[in-house]
Amino acid sequence: MSTPTLEAPAPSALDDARAQLATATELLGYDEGLHAMLATPRRELTVAVPLRADDGEVHLFAGYRVQHNVSRGPAKGGLRYSPHVTLDEVRALAMWMTWKCALLDVPYGGAKGGVNIDPRCHSAGELERVTRRYTSEILPIIGPERDIPAPDVGTDERTMAWMMDTYSVNSGYTVPGIVTGKPISLGGSQGRASATSRGVVHIALAALRSRGIRIDGATAAVQGFGKVGRDTARFLAEAGVQVVGVSDQYGAVTATSGLDVEALSDHVDRTGSVVGFPGADALDRDLLLELPVQLLVPAALEGVLHEGNAARVTAPVIVEGANGPTTGAADRVFAEQGQLVVPDILANAGGVLVSYFEWVQANQAYWWDAQEVEAKLESRMLAAWDAVAGTAQARDLSLRTAATVLAVERVAEAHRLRGLYP
Numbered sequence: 001m002s003t004p005t006l007e008a009p010a011p012s013a014l015d016d017a018r019a020q021l022a023t024a025t026e027l028l029g030y031d032e033g034l035h036a037m038l039a040t041p042r043r044e045l046t047v048a049v050p051l052r053a054d055d056g057e058v059h060l061f062a063g064y065r066v067q068h069n070v071s072r073g074p075a076k077g078g079l080r081y082s083p084h085v086t087l088d089e090v091r092a093l094a095m096w097m098t099w100k101c102a103l104l105d106v107p108y109g110g111a112k113g114g115v116n117i118d119p120r121c122h123s124a125g126e127l128e129r130v131t132r133r134y135t136s137e138i139l140p141i142i143g144p145e146r147d148i149p150a151p152d153v154g155t156d157e158r159t160m161a162w163m164m165d166t167y168s169v170n171s172g173y174t175v176p177g178i179v180t181g182k183p184i185s186l187g188g189s190q191g192r193a194s195a196t197s198r199g200v201v202h203i204a205l206a207a208l209r210s211r212g213i214r215i216d217g218a219t220a221a222v223q224g225f226g227k228v229g230r231d232t233a234r235f236l237a238e239a240g241v242q243v244v245g246v247s248d249q250y251g252a253v254t255a256t257s258g259l260d261v262e263a264l265s266d267h268v269d270r271t272g273s274v275v276g277f278p279g280a281d282a283l284d285r286d287l288l289l290e291l292p293v294q295l296l297v298p299a300a301l302e303g304v305l306h307e308g309n310a311a312r313v314t315a316p317v318i319v320e321g322a323n324g325p326t327t328g329a330a331d332r333v334f335a336e337q338g339q340l341v342v343p344d345i346l347a348n349a350g351g352v353l354v355s356y357f358e359w360v361q362a363n364q365a366y367w368w369d370a371q372e373v374e375a376k377l378e379s380r381m382l383a384a385w386d387a388v389a390g391t392a393q394a395r396d397l398s399l400r401t402a403a404t405v406l407a408v409e410r411v412a413e414a415h416r417l418r419g420l421y422p
């Protein structure tokens with residue numbers, strides 16, 4: 001009789017986030033008590049979100065809001081609509097938000113929210129009702145001084161407008177500072193919609209230069225063609241990089257001489273996918289990650305670079321547009337192969353940086369022009385790059401560990417100065 005083998009489950013995003021924190025606190029020499037404070041969310045809320053569908057049937061979804069840390073200011077983080085959302089995933093994403101805000105030195109803690117709904121399967125009316133009900137359920141713990149949501153996977157500026165309206169109706173007056181990533185006509189910031197991608201590209205160009213790779217004519221592949229991936233491809237092309245492959249959840253396309261990103265964008269507006277773009281070759285969706293390019297930008301989901309494919313990923317520079325795209329196992333393979341991985345908490349922080357600018361503008365009711373937003377975004381992203389690259393070099397650390405150490409130190413310092421109540 002054969003003995004059944006028990007396989008350990010693959011590490012989750014939360015396992016990876018916790019392992020990254022453990023590495024940082026060990027390097028910093030923190031004791032177990034401080035480590036536990038930093039590892040544990042301050043507050044978690046699970047809510048039931050009932051929806052009366054257009055056909056009259058009632059469906060029930062699970063919603064979450066996790067506030068990981070508030071030592072440096074209000075909690076801040078996106079809201080994700082995806083059928084794969086779990087409480088553990090939201091916990092991991094909330095922890096990364098804490099480090100991201102600290103690394104960019106914006107006065108926020110970290111949070112994240114999620115509803116396990118597939119937005120592609122619902123009408124606009126159904127999504128509006130889900131958003132309003134979810135917002136009502138988490139109302140007691142959000143607010144412009146408490147916790148400020150923003151768009152993430154599966155949500156957008158329309159979702160933020162519904163959240164702002166629901167919160168405002170319950171307050172009895174308009175509260176533009178309750179969410180960021182709003183439509184500009186409702187107090188959104190110039191440059192917010194493209195901020196994450198602009199930041200990714202500022203960092204990607206700095207990373208390529210640090211490896212001695214010429215920008216003009218360098219080759220890149222971008223995974224995901226949503227809010228982050230689409231503009232990343234566009235700004236890379238504008239900078240002279242040849243974007244030779246892009247993918248979305250339906251498939252991938254490639255062109256060795258470089259894709260016409262503007263034309264591809266029009267194709268996606270018309271058809272809903274990159275698949276079938278004329279003049280490009282079709283490619284298996286996941287093989288996009290293995291294209292022989294100089295820059296790879298995963299900008300879709302977590303865990304896509306893993307033990308099973310890392311050895312075949314040859315890009316010398318990997319810039320994490322998505323949150324958590326590289327598992328711990330893949331990180332170790334990339335280190336052995338000598339590849340440079342720029343971590344999410346640095347690379348995609350442009351979104352939360354301009355969210356912070358939006359919140360500042362909303363609180364002052366004074367709006368900046370696009371040039372001002374973009375100049376501030378660039379200088380702060382590049383300052384963060386210099387700080388992380390400098391720390392990595394001085395202390396012989398990976399960029400991920402250097403970024404986490406810098407961020408964790410700032411959060412721990414705020415925690416120490418505030419003291420423990422009571």
Ligand code: NAD
Pocket residue numbers: 151152153154155196223224225226227228229247248249250285299300301302321322323324348349351352
């Ligand atoms: P989105 O929903 O706008 O786009 C996601 C894209 O990924 C879509 O094009 C989708 O088709 C594609 N995709 C899904 N599964 C895929 C797969 N298996 N292979 C290839 N493509 C796939 O989401 P987004 O806002 O662009 O977020 C993408 C990532 O960036 C997430 O990890 C998110 O947390 C992170 N992020 C977003 C922001 C922001 O401002 N939106 C800021 C920081 C980080």
